[in-house]
Amino acid sequence: MSRPLVMLPRTAECAPLAERLQIKRTAGGCESFDLLACAEAAPDALRIALEQPSAAHALVIAAAAPPEDSTLVTRLAALKIPTLVLFGTRDRETPPQTSRRWRALLPGCHVVYVYDAGHDLATDRPQAFADIVLDFLSEPGAFLVNRRDGAVQR
Amino acid sequence: MKAALFSPCTYPGPTAPSSWPTPATIYSSAISQQTFEAAIEHSRLADEVGFDWVTVAEHHYGPFCITPNPMVIAGALTQVVKRAKIALLGADIPILNPVRVAEEFAMLDTMSGGRLIAGMLRGTPNEYVTYNVNPKESRSRFEEALQLIRMAWTEPEPFGWQGRYWQYKAVCIWPRPIQQPHPPIYMSGSSPESGEFAAKNRIGLGFAVTTLALASKASSHYRSQAALAGWTPSPDDIIYRVPFHIGESDGEAMEDLAAAAAASSRSFSLALSQGAEAAIAEAGYYGRDDAQRGRVAAAFAGGIRGRIENGQMLLGSPRTVVEQIRRIHSEVGAGVLDLVPALSGEKATVSIRRFGTQILPAIREIGA
Numbered sequence: 001m002s003r004p005l006v007m008l009p010r011t012a013e014c015a016p017l018a019e020r021l022q023i024k025r026t027a028g029g030c031e032s033f034d035l036l037a038c039a040e041a042a043p044d045a046l047r048i049a050l051e052q053p054s055a056a057h058a059l060v061i062a063a064a065a066p067p068e069d070s071t072l073v074t075r076l077a078a079l080k081i082p083t084l085v086l087f088g089t090r091d092r093e094t095p096p097q098t099s100r101r102w103r104a105l106l107p108g109c110h111v112v113y114v115y116d117a118g119h120d121l122a123t124d125r126p127q128a129f130a131d132i133v134l135d136f137l138s139e140p141g142a143f144l145v146n147r148r149d150g151a152v153q154r
Numbered sequence: 155m156k157a158a159l160f161s162p163c164t165y166p167g168p169t170a171p172s173s174w175p176t177p178a179t180i181y182s183s184a185i186s187q188q189t190f191e192a193a194i195e196h197s198r199l200a201d202e203v204g205f206d207w208v209t210v211a212e213h214h215y216g217p218f219c220i221t222p223n224p225m226v227i228a229g230a231l232t233q234v235v236k237r238a239k240i241a242l243l244g245a246d247i248p249i250l251n252p253v254r255v256a257e258e259f260a261m262l263d264t265m266s267g268g269r270l271i272a273g274m275l276r277g278t279p280n281e282y283v284t285y286n287v288n289p290k291e292s293r294s295r296f297e298e299a300l301q302l303i304r305m306a307w308t309e310p311e312p313f314g315w316q317g318r319y320w321q322y323k324a325v326c327i328w329p330r331p332i333q334q335p336h337p338p339i340y341m342s343g344s345s346p347e348s349g350e351f352a353a354k355n356r357i358g359l360g361f362a363v364t365t366l367a368l369a370s371k372a373s374s375h376y377r378s379q380a381a382l383a384g385w386t387p388s389p390d391d392i393i394y395r396v397p398f399h400i401g402e403s404d405g406e407a408m409e410d411l412a413a414a415a416a417a418s419s420r421s422f423s424l425a426l427s428q429g430a431e432a433a434i435a436e437a438g439y440y441g442r443d444d445a446q447r448g449r450v451a452a453a454f455a456g457g458i459r460g461r462i463e464n465g466q467m468l469l470g471s472p473r474t475v476v477e478q479i480r481r482i483h484s485e486v487g488a489g490v491l492d493l494v495p496a497l498s499g500e501k502a503t504v505s506i507r508r509f510g511t512q513i514l515p516a517i518r519e520i521g522a
Contacts, residue, residue, distance in 0.1 A: 086316075089301060096305070096313075103311045110323070112314030113305065115298055125316075132316045144323045 003057055005034045005137065008041035008048075018048050025055060032057040034137050039094070039119070043067040049081045058140040060133050062086040063094050063119050066101045076105050082140035083109040086132065088117030088124060110136070110143055155483060155517045158207035158241055158492045159200035159506060160395060161193035163227065165217035166498055172423045174280050175215035186220055194230055196495070196506060201235040203510025207271060209241040209492050214284040218424065225258040232265040240266050243340065243360055243393070243492065244273025247303065248295035249285045253325055255299070256306035260331045268332035273340045273360065274300055276348075279434040280424045290437035293347065295319050300339070300355070307336040340393060344372050344449060345441025353379030358387070361486065362395035364449045366465030369394065370485045372446070377487070389489020389521045394482055398468035399496040400475055400508040407470050411458065414497045467496065472512035479513070483520050 006021060025033060032055045037045035042064035049056040059081050067073055083106055087096040099111040112132055117124035136143050167185040170177040197208040210227050213219035221227050224242050231240050240262065245255050255274075263270040276296050282289040298317050305313065305325075312326040331337055343349045343359035349372055352359045359376050361369040373392055380387050401407025425431065440447040453466045461467040465482055468475045482488055493509065495502035 089305075097309070099309075099313060100311050110314060111311065112316050112323075115301065115315060115317040128316045128318075132314075146323070 002030075003032055003034055003137075004028070004030055005036055006048075008035065008037040008045050017044065018051055021048065022052070031055065034058045034060070036060045036062070036133065037064065038062045038122070039064050043069060043072055046072060046076065046079065050075055050079060053080065056081050058137055059083045060086065060136060061102075062121050062129075063088060063091055065094050065098055066105050073105065079106065082136075082143075084133070084136045084140075084143070085109050085111050086121055086129070087111070087113050088119060088121050089113050089115050090118045090124075093119045155479065155488075155520045155522075156206040156390065156490045157509065157514055157517070158209045158393070158490060159197060159205045160209040160211070160243070160492050160494045161196055161227075162211065162219045162494060163189050163193045163221045164498075165189055165220050167217075169217050174424050174426065175283075176217055189220060190227065190230075192498070193227065194234055196502060197231050197238075198234045199503065199506055200510065201238040203507055204514050205238050205506075205510060207239045207241045207490070207492075208235050209243050211243050211273075212246050212275075212277065212281075213424070214281055216424070225262060228262050228270075229265065232262060232269075235266075239269045239271050241271035241340075241492075242273050243271075243395075244275040244342075246277030246281050247274045247299040248276055248292050249281055249287045250299070252299040252302040252320060253306055253322060253327070256303040257327045259303070259337060260307065260327055260329050263331040263333055263337050264329045268337075270331070270333070270337040271340065272337040273342075274303070275342050278424050279431070279439050280426050282434070283426065283430070288437070289434045289439045291319065292437070292439055293351075296341075297351065300341075304336060304339075307331050343376060344368065344446045346372070346375055346443050346446075347441045349373075349376035350379050352376060353383050353387075356380075356383070356385055358391040358393065360393035360395065360492070361488070362492070363453050363466075364446075365452050366482065366485045368446060368449050368452065369465070369488075373486045373488070389483075389487065392486065392488040393490040393492050394465075394486055394488035395492035395494065396466060396468055396482070397494040397496040398475070398505065398509065399501070400468075400470070400472060400505045400513065402471065402508075404470040404474050408458070410497060410501055411469065414501070468493070469496070472508060472516070475509075475513055476516045479517050480520060487521075489521055 034057050035045045042061045049059050085102045089096055096113050102109055114121050114125055114128055122129045167182050168180055170179050200208055210221055210224040212224045214222045228240050228242055247255055259272050276292050298319055302315055306327050312324045314324055315322045340358035340360050341352050343352050344364055353376055399407050399411055401410055462469055468478050
């Protein structure tokens with residue numbers, strides 16, 4: 001994938017990060033980037049996606065509660081970026097049913113439950129997490145369609 | 155106590171020598187058709203004479219049970235069984251597509267007006283050959299499939315599933331089950347592992363082809379594990395499957411059974427080759443309690459008298475059978491008997507009728 005994947009640290013402060021992202025992107029000659037945010041970093045990822053709509057290509061949010069900031073919630077109606085929201089089936093902090101609130105805010109978002117993972121998806125099921133994120137980012141518009149070759153060729 | 159009538163849909167015609175899979179070189183479609191008609195008629199009769207449930211089950215590749223997809227016959231039963239619950243004991247979920255199972259169960263719950271009992275089993279070991287699934291994965295597939303089916307029943311928004319064995323990008327089943335949050339779930343539970351899982355997940359437990367002693371041990375384990383998980387199973391949470399035949403007198407019941415045995419010497423085998431059986435045992439299929447592994451042999455030990463003694467046959471006059479049932483209840487704590495007619499045809503019909511009219515009223519107070 002030639003497009004950079006920006007993984008937001010959980011402690012990110014949106015404004016300076018967005019600024020740095022802009023500088024780095026221009027310097028590196030990239031036209032767009034993907035965003036991956038876990039838990040508390042979700043609101044920052046949403047703000048970056050809203051502020052750089054032409055550059056933010058796709059967004060993955062993992063094990064996060066929907067934002068509570070009413071200004072941000074209101075702005076989400078304008079968010080057009082393809083979004084995947086992930087939850088672990090054993091997550092007690094943000095249980096899978098949290099997805100219903102995300103679907104209310106972003107009706108077009110995809111929700112996937114990572115079976116047998118808790119709040120820290122990437123640690124609990126690293127391969128399953130990486131596979132689903134890469135599947136989505138490789139072609140967000142075609143995500144629902146299985147694009148793997150399942151045939152035994154030889 | 156409650157009673158269910160189990161229709162195994164055993165193909166009664168001649169077949170190639172018993173082995174599994176059983177070659178279909180000697181086969182009659184007419185006999186299969188009559189088998190289904192008889193099963194539906196017996197279920198209708200059971201409903202009429204007061205049975206609480208009618209039961210069907212899944213087995214593959216042989217005459218022992220010609221309902222490889224029990225959902226199909228259950229669909230027919232929803233139209234003739236008007237009052238009793240319809241129990242699938244069950245669907246072998248580790249070898250199936252769990253979303254398809256959730257959809258079929260939801261259809262049955264809807265078509266029956268909320269009368270579905272959803273049994274989910276690991277199946278007999280040979281079933282892992284049926285759809286080419288590694289038996290070593292049996293328990294972990296069972297756990298994932300159960301969670302996925304529950305999620306498909308209860309989550310109204312579309313969701314994807316990144317499982318260990320199954321992956322889906324979007325699941326959102328229609329129709330939805332009538333029973334909320336979902337139909338009652340049962341699993342089979344002879345091994346300590348199964349009892350622990352059922353207790354942790356608050357689901358019912360069924361015993362089949364076992365002895366009173368082994369079922370009693372397994373049921374105590376289930377209860378103590380449930381207590382640790384903070385709940386108490388009700389009698390309805392424990393099913394005990396047992397063949398039955400009711401005569402007017404003890405002597406008549408015994409003679410019927412002897413005559414049927416003399417007329418037919420066939421036995422059914424679900425056994426695989428020695429090498430394949432060894433591979434399944436090595437895969438940990440039977441769980442950690444070695445005694446439970448020998449339960450099939452134990453259940454059939456000692457001829458008819460032995461089987462009655464072991465709690466693996468209800469046989470005799472209504473009065474005698476009521477006492478046999480009392481013993482099952484007191485030793486296993488089972489609240490639901492899943493009854494398999496020991497004979498076929500008219501003898502089965504008479505026996506079902508006798509059970510409904512003369513035994514059911516007498517066992518209602520047991521455990522109530």
